[in-house]
Amino acid sequence: MDLNNKYQNMSSDSDSKSSSLNSKIEQEESESNSPTKSRRSTSSTSNEIPTVGDIKLRNKLSENLTSGRSDDPPLLPGEKVQGVARDVTYLCPFSGPARGWLSVTNYKLYFKSLERDTQLIIEVPLGVVSRVEKVGGQSSRGENSYGIELFCKDMRNLRFGHKQENHSRRNVFEKLQQYAFPLSHSIPMFAFEYTEIFPENGWNVYEPMAELKRMGVPNDTWHITKLNDGHDLCETYPAILAVPAGATDEIIRNAAAFRSRGRIPVLSWLHSESQATITRASQPLVGVGGKRCRDDERYTQLIIDANAQSHKLYIMDARPSANAIANKAKGGGYEPEDAYQNAELIFLDIHNIHVMRESLRKLKGYTFGYIFSCGIFIFNC
Incomplete structure (x- = not known):
């Protein structure tokens, strides 16, 4: 097998972390001055077996490319990551808990699962968030009883479990509060930070x-x-x-x-x-x-x-x-x-906004199979 070509193909699609690992590989090989270097330089004509060090480093790069452990979500022009939390659990009411990592940008919340055959990705534009609440406290017991819940204007409720020992909830909660409600925190709305250049003037x-x-x-x-x-x-x-x-x-x-x-x-x-x-x-x-x-x-x-x-x-x-x-x-x-x-x-008998809000609340309950008790969402599973 031509491992050198395989390595080059993988590194061509990698991000900055992959490039860093690539440099590390070359540095270690240069310092070691081992036969590995000469074998790599003639890999196209040589069938010699690579060293264990080669295989471990390249496996590490491969895992980095395929495991989805990068902390950087796909970003729009002008979008920046504001906070990242690892080892977070998304509590899906339909398919059960999913472990992964979560990031908050100045535009969205992004969650990516790590332990699923079919990877789960959740993107929530922060403009659709109506309320953010902490769930559980220091005395909370039970798995995933400590975390954050998002109440969205599009009828979604999303709950994420955090591990208390990681101390990640506070940072995520603060970033969500800031960027979901930017005007209340004297932060520019993302619409004015969005820097994509369009061929057409939108005003026209x-x-x-x-x-x-x-x-x-x-x-x-x-x-x-x-x-x-x-x-x-x-x-x-x-x-x-x-x-x-x-x-x-x-x-x-x-x-x-x-x-x-x-x-x-x-x-x-x-x-x-x-x-x-x-x-x-x-x-x-x-x-x-x-x-x-x-x-x-x-x-x-x-x-x-x-x-x-x-x-x-x-x-x-x-x-x-x-x-x-x-x-x-x-x-x-x-x-x-x-x-x-x-x-x-x-x-047409369309009532005022208060009646319409109550109608939307009922629609949400019927559509998503939730029941309401004292204004609190309860999963009806």
Whole structure:
């Protein structure tokens, strides 16, 4: 066997640790001035058996390349390792514990198992972490009863067991707290540390005029206005807007004054054949007194008139009707059907964020087979 060629092939794919070991091999061989050196230099034509030292060193290199013991996870441009913990156990609720090593970068948590036929790798972008908690204390007994648990926004709960004698939990916990919540620790978000160079300027990926032209605007029924060029009309809308062709600047301004934060109905999507549209808007400022705005009503009718194949407009209000009615007390409200002719108001009954959060909590419980007791996750295995 040509061990020299085999050694070169392995070292060509190795990392910096492998290169260091390579240098060590050459140094030891040079210092020893043994027959090994002359055999290596003629290995392509020699069939002599290498020394035991050669085999041990090369086996060590091979183990380093294949065992996955490198402490460096794959890194993105600008990503840096902040902390590493060895001999960590991932407590998988499905396939059982997996020993490995864990690292925390300024972007992610990375775990790689060591004792599995099929290697287990877990990557968690720290932006998806909602909470980090320590599990167990100095008096904890039992294997893997001492460690860290991550609560993620994507419904995952990940628990890692640490050995108390290694004192690795504290460093990992602190690094997770810092880089999962960078603004609370005066640390730059990774998005601003990411240094990959792209061939295209990301700020130009969305070009509003090109997108409107793709939908066939301007045309006979829809035109483009730059009335919001300085974002004076609506600070949350783009500078270029598609509005009904019959809407004058005066109608647009008056309608914007009657909408929450100036968000008048503007074109979001246009079907190229049927001319059906989706427009988006905020709630009208009707209030308890039931105020009306003639220009807002006229503007809405122009949207209906823009589609010759339909003479009805469906207004989809995402809120429950009770919430919409309650908003009248705050000066908001909804479009009364007697004021907006040819329009039908439909409430989608999507509740507020607190109700949605509770719904997500229940979905998490049903989907992942967990039960909840006093706000604590318990594996239902």
